[in-house]
Amino acid sequence: MRLGVARFAVAGGSGQHHLRLLSRTVSAAEANRSFSRLLREVRETGAKAVITAHGRPVAMLVPAKAYAAARTQARAALRQRLAAQPATEAGRWSRDELYAR
Secondary structure (H helix, E strand, O other), rough: OEEEEEEEEOOOOOOEEEEEEEEEEHHHHHHHHOHHHHHHHHHHHHEEEEEEEOOOOEEEEEOOHHHHHHHHHHHHHHHHHHHHHOOOOOOOOHHHHEEEE
């Protein structure tokens, strides 16, 4: 098991926003053996758990509140960027043209 600091990047209109969470690296086998304990740790400490297979990250457990906050922030930044972006004239097109390869 390894502890470190990780960043979740959320694209913003004027820059990037980061959610800093303490992270714990856990093998898939260890996560499988002690999943309930791992969930409890994530919930109680607010830390995320990076689950690895053969030493490579394959999944993350993050606190639901942190994920929801990051998603809300990303959605707001996207809406702000889209509101500031001018509409483009795409012209008329048919369904066949849209799906032509």
